[in-house]
Amino acid sequence: MKFVDEATIDVAAGNGGSGCASFRREKFIPFGGPDGGDGGRGGSIYAVGDRNLNTLIDYRYARRHEARNGEAGRGSDQFGAAGADIVLRMPMGTIVSDAESGAVLAELLVPGEKVLLAKGGDGGFGNLHFKSSTNRAPRQKTPGWPGEQRKLRLELRVLADVGLLGMPNAGKSTLIAAVSNARPKIADYPFTTLHPNLGVVRVGPEQSFVVADIPGLIEGASEGAGLGHLFLRHLQRTHLLLHVVDLAPFDEAVDPVAQARAIVAELKKYDPALHAKPRWLVLNKLDMVPAEEREKRVKDFVRRLRWKGPVFEISALTREGCQPLVRAVYEHVAKLRNVVPDDPDPRFDDATAGGAAS
Incomplete structure (x- = not known):
């Protein structure tokens, strides 16, 4: 396997799903009230140190990593599903830094260590979230928050005594x-x-x-x-x-x-x-x-x-x-x-x- 000790990748966490503005509509229940659920959280991207890897060659060719967006909320009190997280396995000794600012985000020195690289956006609120004793028919809802996007530089420094x-x-x-x-x-x-x-x-x-x-x-x-x-x-x-x-x-x-x-x-x-x-x-x-x-x-x-x-x-x-x-x-x-x-x-x-x- 070719030894590669430097790579640059783009990571994009998932956006949060939008909330839903919905009201319960059933026969013989004229005032069912709000039942719009919240949106799901977007998927996050993590890095994990793997002692079985010794090169960054996987990231030389796979440069873009995107997590799924969260699902939108629905009526009938249904909350949107969260987007699946992405785990990027990297060799021990990898330094992850922001390509633009140069700030070091993580150093993978412990096997199995899990580090957050890009946080998924939170889901938006449905109108079910806004109901109260004084606001019995809210029509408010909020969109989901965007997920983090970063350009990262990976640098491998082998762990040796x-x-x-x-x-x-x-x-x-x-x-x-x-x-x-x-x-x-x-x-x-x-x-x-x-x-x-x-x-x-x-x-x-x-x-x-x-x-x-x-x-x-x-x-x-x-x-x-x-x-x-x-x-x-x-x-x-x-x-x-x-x-x-x-x-x-x-x-x-x-x-x-x-x-x-x-x-x-x-x-x-x-x-x-x-x-x-x-x-x-x-x-x-x-x-x-x-x-x-x-x-x-x-x-x-x-x-x-x-x-x-x-x-x-x-x-x-x-x-x-x-x-x-x-x-x-x-x-x-x-x-x-x-x-x-x-x-x-x-x-x-x-x-x-x-x-x-x-």
Whole structure:
């Protein structure tokens, strides 16, 4: 299924039905009195978060959503039927905002959460509603109220605890495939990943976290180079960023330190709050570096980058170093969740990636 994370839709709630002005007319009942019923309420439009959806593709092609109008009131004390409501199911993490004002109307963060997008109009009053001891033959009635109409912008930001950040071909897709059961496309050319991938990483029984892999970021993304900043929004809900660096690029003229600095600069241009998130350095593809040179190359990279945070040395292809990384990430995420991590289950020692795909 094609991944779509933006859409614009029009929603129109139903109008309320008009009230009825009617009088009871039966043989031998000359003064039956008013019996015109009220109109029915128009249908409303709601949004509901659905954990089984992961794209807004349904709303890319179905842009207009209209609820039914309420029925008009009738004589013989008959009230009009209410219009049926419409429930729009959207993936978790969807932000619904008004397209004209930009005001955020809802963020769907809880499964099954139901949010009103457009309220249906109330039904009008029939003359039965106006009868009193002093007004025994009212002829008043009111029309139904119109339903709300809005143009809405839908934006999906995936819900993940950890986000992978790095240049194309840094090994992010290989890493998420190594630590979870997510199976993204992996190839030996840049921009293999064209949309975000989610994976659930199992550390032990009832110990897991969600990791998100987005397309690679390159220098000049703020000016539209590569895929630009198109998918960086999906990292804004994460608690931790893993900056994956290719320590053994194919082109010897490429400087990994310059690439790492370019990524950080693009991140700051896009959103200072995202730049301020906790960020760990993950040096990947150590299997392609001779064993006697690894320590020297890692120390030289960290010194030149002037990096002060945590550093992990891994090979996503051989899974070397992945288990300590996964455990450290889980402990960090667990603290943010106010959960005290238990001792790891020995059954999971060998399974660096035993997880279910999201």
